[in-house]
Amino acid sequence: AERDPAPHNGLARDLFASDLLAARTGNLAHPFEEHEKELLRIGERLGLRGPEIDGLHADALEEQRMATIRDALAQIKSMTLTVIDGDFPREVIARDNLTFSPFTMDAAKNTPGSYDATLFGPAPEREGTRYTRTASLPMVWLLLIAGAALGVALGHRRRRSIASSRRVRPATARSRLPALLLVLAILGAPATARAQGSVDPIVDRLIERLDDPARSATAANALVALGEEAVDALIGEAIEGPRLTRRGWAIVCLGEIGGDRVDAFLQALHDGPRQPALVRTWAAAARVRMTRTMAGLIEVARQLVPSMPALVRPVGQHLAALDPRSAGDVPVEDLIVLAGLHDDLLQAIQPAILAADPERLVRAMTTASNQEVRRKAAAYLATIGLTKYEEVTAAVVRAYDLDVEVTHVPWHGGPLFVPSLAWQADEARHVARSLIEWLVFCERKGLSQEKTQIHNNLRSLEFARVAGYKSPGWREVGVVEWLAIWKQAHGAGDLREILERQDVDADPRFAPLLVATTQ
Numbered sequence: 348a349e350r351d352p353a354p355h356n357g358l359a360r361d362l363f364a365s366d367l368l369a370a371r372t373g374n375l376a377h378p379f380e381e382h383e384k385e386l387l388r389i390g391e392r393l394g395l396r397g398p399e400i401d402g403l404h405a406d407a408l409e410e411q412r413m414a415t416i417r418d419a420l421a422q423i424k425s426m427t428l429t430v431i432d433g434d435f436p437r438e439v440i441a442r443d444n445l446t447f448s449p450f451t452m453d454a455a456k457n458t459p460g461s462y463d464a465t466l467f468g469p470a471p472e473r474e475g476t477r478y479t480r481t482a483s484l485p486m487v488w489l490l491l492i493a494g495a496a497l498g499v500a501l502g503h504r505r506r507r508s509i510a511s512s513r514r515v516r517p518a519t520a521r522s523r524l525p526a527l528l529l530v531l532a533i534l535g536a537p538a539t540a541r542a543q544g545s546v547d548p549i550v551d552r553l554i555e556r557l558d559d560p561a562r563s564a565t566a567a568n569a570l571v572a573l574g575e576e577a578v579d580a581l582i583g584e585a586i587e588g589p590r591l592t593r594r595g596w597a598i599v600c601l602g603e604i605g606g607d608r609v610d611a612f613l614q615a616l617h618d619g620p621r622q623p624a625l626v627r628t629w630a631a632a633a634r635v636r637m638t639r640t641m642a643g644l645i646e647v648a649r650q651l652v653p654s655m656p657a658l659v660r661p662v663g664q665h666l667a668a669l670d671p672r673s674a675g676d677v678p679v680e681d682l683i684v685l686a687g688l689h690d691d692l693l694q695a696i697q698p699a700i701l702a703a704d705p706e707r708l709v710r711a712m713t714t715a716s717n718q719e720v721r722r723k724a725a726a727y728l729a730t731i732g733l734t735k736y737e738e739v740t741a742a743v744v745r746a747y748d749l750d751v752e753v754t755h756v757p758w759h760g761g762p763l764f765v766p767s768l769a770w771q772a773d774e775a776r777h778v779a780r781s782l783i784e785w786l787v788f789c790e791r792k793g794l795s796q797e798k799t800q801i802h803n804n805l806r807s808l809e810f811a812r813v814a815g816y817k818s819p820g821w822r823e824v825g826v827v828e829w830l831a832i833w834k835q836a837h838g839a840g841d842l843r844e845i846l847e848r849q850d851v852d853a854d855p856r857f858a859p860l861l862v863a864t865t866q
Contacts, residue, residue: 363423364416371422382592383408385560386625389595392567393602393632394661403625403657407591549573550580557584557596570600578604582612585630595629602633610634617651628657635661641669641699645677648685652692659689666695679707683720683727700727705735705742712766713746713758725764732768739766740774749784751849756785756797763800770813776837779805779814783833784845790826791851798826805829830860 353360369375386404390396435445456462463470550573556566570577577600584597598616601609616622617630631651635658638644648662679700686696700708705728712724732739743766746757758764765778782801789797802824805811811818816836819828834842843861846852852861 360420361416364419367422368415368419371419381560382411385563385592386595388560388564389592389599389629392564392599393629393636394664395628395632395657396660397657399657399659400628403628407623407625547576547580550577553577554580554584554593554597557593558590563592563596567596567600571603574604575606578606578609582609585612585616585626591623591625594626598626598629598633602636605637610637613637617655628655631655631658632661635665638665641666642677644669645681645685645696645699648692649681652685652688656689659691663689663691663695666692666699679703679711679724680715680717680720683711683715683723684717687719687723701731705731705739709742709746712764713761715761718761721758721761721764725766728766729768732766736768736771739768740770743768744774744777744781747778747781747785749781749788749848751788754792756789756794758797758800763797763804765804765807765810770810772813772815775810775814779810779816780833780837780841780845783829784848786826786829787845787849787851787857790856791849802829827856827860830857834860 383404390400459470461469553566553570556562581597581601585594585601588594588597613630613634617627634647638647644665652658652662682696682700686693708724708728712721715721728739782805786798786801806818808818816832830842843852846857851857
């Protein structure tokens, strides 16, 4: 990689080649640049835009671009570069423009003996004697070489004649048919007409026009209008079209025609490891465009976006156009993960998250394996609570109610979050009391990490004020001291109920609190 010159002088190479090619052909737009414009049109039709798809275009065009550049740079070998070394007086440069005129040095003077640029003067004569002679091959070798060349030429001509006599139909139709039959067999589609080799001439003419940038979009629209009649030919073109742009337009048409068979084919195409990355991305984008429900779209996006970041834009656009309530039973964790992949997806998916049932978000907040999902679910609950306070608080209260039969806390396996709602006294007191009960539970089970999590939530000054107890602030306190704080705020009777519910009212660690109360 360190020996690769492209990062250092690759841009200069491209600029020199572009200028040389333009001077030779008289055109400012080169073939690979026109090809790139057509790739951009295909991508725009599929909603693909941005640096990721630009990178795929560059990779796809690299071979063609480099071939053009190599051809153009070959002209440099027939050119000369003259370097004029001198110091022009400032007043001359200020007063006059420099002009250049052609000059040819006398051949007799154009020798190192007259002037050597490396020595800034005549070079000394070289020592030694130079001998020259003309080498000639024996006649027998000349005859053998001539005979071999004649035999190759005659054999090549004969092969061309045989190939011409066997050509009974266009190469594209001949080469398309086996692969097309294979794909149709895989998909379980009827292949009666195609198996006999009959090809609709209208469809074929339209597919040929996909090569013409001036008519490709119109031809694509006509193929889409034909619908199912064009699907078989388009599948064959998408698999092995002779040009990348024709494959791209065929995929565009298939995505706009749609249907279960097309969806199955496009899925096989974007999963094919031997397919070019650009073709796989086109197939995935076409599947995105043809998905009609938010649940289906989110499932497709969940599978494809992590490995194909170029799909972010089409997924985001399509999500924004769908009803957020149609997300259905898609796990809210998946929605949150997708929204976190890119800002465009966040804007598109966020309405579906905010429209979700608070119970589902509370479940994500307490059970998601992804810790970031838990944090974001708590934040979304706080936002939803601005308009649906009763629903959100009821879901949180139910989630944190003590169940003495369980073996672990409700938020097992991750952090404990209490959403930053505009808590009112009754709901705040209920949640705080539940956390005190879980604190006793953790003391019984020896769950030290969970006790720390509860402590960090209970000591919130604002939450403590609303729930009616005094926070210890940044001071670290244990379970007994928390029970004492709760007793002071809500009375010995409430504390006794907490301890009796877990049958620890006689526990030596807690009994002194109750004894002191009776005295």
